Amino acid sequence: MDKLRISGGVPLAGEVAISGAKNAALPIMAATLLAPGVHRLRNVPRLRDTQTFARVLELLGAKISFDGNLLTIDTHTVKSVEAPYELVKTMRASIYVLGPLLARFGQARVSLPGGCAWGPRPVNLHLTGLQAMGAKLDIEHGYIVARDVKLRGATVSFDVVSVGATAQLVMAAVLAQGTTVLENVAIEPDVTALGEALVACGARIEGLGSRRLTIHGVSALRPIDATIIPDRIEAATFAAAAAMTGGRIRLLGVVPEHFEAALHKLEEAGCAVERGVDTVAVSGPARPSAVNVVTQPFPGFPTDMQAQMIAVCAIAEGTSVVEDTIYHDRFTHVQELARMGARIELKGNVAVVNGVRHLSGAQVMATDLRASASLVIAALAAEGETLIDRIYHLDRGYEALERKLSALGARVARVR
Ligand code: EPU
Numbered sequence: 001m002d003k004l005r006i007s008g009g010v011p012l013a014g015e016v017a018i019s020g021a022k023n024a025a026l027p028i029m030a031a032t033l034l035a036p037g038v039h040r041l042r043n044v045p046r047l048r049d050t051q052t053f054a055r056v057l058e059l060l061g062a063k064i065s066f067d068g069n070l071l072t073i074d075t076h077t078v079k080s081v082e083a084p085y086e087l088v089k090t091m092r093a094s095i096y097v098l099g100p101l102l103a104r105f106g107q108a109r110v111s112l113p114g115g116c117a118w119g120p121r122p123v124n125l126h127l128t129g130l131q132a133m134g135a136k137l138d139i140e141h142g143y144i145v146a147r148d149v150k151l152r153g154a155t156v157s158f159d160v161v162s163v164g165a166t167a168q169l170v171m172a173a174v175l176a177q178g179t180t181v182l183e184n185v186a187i188e189p190d191v192t193a194l195g196e197a198l199v200a201c202g203a204r205i206e207g208l209g210s211r212r213l214t215i216h217g218v219s220a221l222r223p224i225d226a227t228i229i230p231d232r233i234e235a236a237t238f239a240a241a242a243a244m245t246g247g248r249i250r251l252l253g254v255v256p257e258h259f260e261a262a263l264h265k266l267e268e269a270g271c272a273v274e275r276g277v278d279t280v281a282v283s284g285p286a287r288p289s290a291v292n293v294v295t296q297p298f299p300g301f302p303t304d305m306q307a308q309m310i311a312v313c314a315i316a317e318g319t320s321v322v323e324d325t326i327y328h329d330r331f332t333h334v335q336e337l338a339r340m341g342a343r344i345e346l347k348g349n350v351a352v353v354n355g356v357r358h359l360s361g362a363q364v365m366a367t368d369l370r371a372s373a374s375l376v377i378a379a380l381a382a383e384g385e386t387l388i389d390r391i392y393h394l395d396r397g398y399e400a401l402e403r404k405l406s407a408l409g410a411r412v413a414r415v416r
Contacts, residue, residue, distance in 0.1 A: 004413070004414055010380070020045045035075065036076045048396045060083070098110045103171065134149065201221045202221045238408075310353055314355060323350045332368060360384055
């Protein structure tokens with residue numbers, strides 16, 4: 001199994017081009033099922049998760065070709081409506097095929113995702129929303145099964161803001177008969193990007209970017225030709241690396257407003273941040289100051305940056321309090337950071353981080369995507385060498401991470 005060896009202590013310096021966003025690419029890949037045709041998605045990050053989703057589409061019958069970051073998906077040939085457990089269990093986002101399959105074929109057999117390494121991640125809102133639109137869904141042998149579905153417009157008010165359920169119902173509603181109103185929707189840039197890609201191919205969606213969407217169903221859509229937005233979490237992770245190493249990194253090809261909450265928190269921790277039109281420069285302080293963080297749906301501080309921010313707080317001067325209100329158990333990085341000398345006390349979904357002056361390199365284990373990212377940036381700042389095991393988690397969500405870090409001066413190597 002691949003490991004990452006990092007010798008810490010080098011302030012990162014230079015420019016880094018940010019890749020397309022994984023969490024924007026996945027729902028748009030699913031949306032290609034809505035219209036038979038040849039779809040072109042540009043700036044798709046080459047990651048394990050986009051490869052896995054491509055595999056799901058292939059199993060349904062789509063023809064896939066990757067040329068650099070251009071992904072071409074031909075959905076003329078889609079015949080199957082089954083997303084098998086073997087793939088869904090490795091990537092929960094596979095459930096995104098459910099709404100499009102119901103919208104186009106009126107039937108689906110999609111595995112339920114099952115548990116997640118960091119606590120319950122239910123899909124009840126996806127299911128009740130589709131049921132409100134007329135889908136009769138049965139659970140059979142671990143699969144969500146639907147037959148003879150004719151989706152029709154409905155009003156659905158989410159009691160929890162959910163990125164996945166919002167995207168799922170948007171995809172179902174664009175081809176449904178009549179008008180769907182979705183209330184209390186997620187307004188993450190990934191959701192808005194999906195809506196914009198659908199509008200560009202003929203969907204009628206009003207209210208994009210607001211908490212209420214009105215979707216008038218149309219009878220057919222044209223194939224999608226879209227450019228995936230930059231990955232705000234990758235960008236914010238590099239910004240956190242600048243903060244931790246006292247370096248200066250210029251992020252290229254970003255939308256600064258998409259990760260404003262993280263930038264603002266890094267400024268509070270002592271970073272200097274210069275926002276350009278599509279660039280952001282972040283200079284880290286000699287030592288960060290403690291900050292308090294509460295994760296919230298967009299535009300709040302993202303749960304996908306909680307682990308990386310805890311790493312920054314681990315070497316900050318003072319005591320930081322970091323609360324995750326989205327995922328209460330998403331703290332597997334805490335024990336690993338402790339092996340590097342971090343002093344973190346976990347009380348439920350709140351981490352109290354007593355900053356230490358230096359972390360020390362150690363052998364640690366990556367446990368999920370963002371936890372792994374927090375170990376990487378901790379290792380970049382730590383004294384001595386860190387060996388991070390199970391880095392396949394990182395390959396799910398960070399494109400060319402070692403190459404990008406090396407170009408910024410980091411001493412990093414992938415070892416077997
Ligand atoms: N929730 C429910 N019922 C549902 C769906 C969600 O109760 O049916 C709850 C969740 O348990 C959670 C909250 O709603 O407490 C928000 O979850 P959401 O549905 O927004 O999460 P998701 O769509 O499953 C996406 C990202 C995650 C990111 C979350 C939150 C993708 C593919 N995944 O997940 O990204 O953490 O939104 O922003 O877009 C990552 O990239 O590392 C990652 C995990």
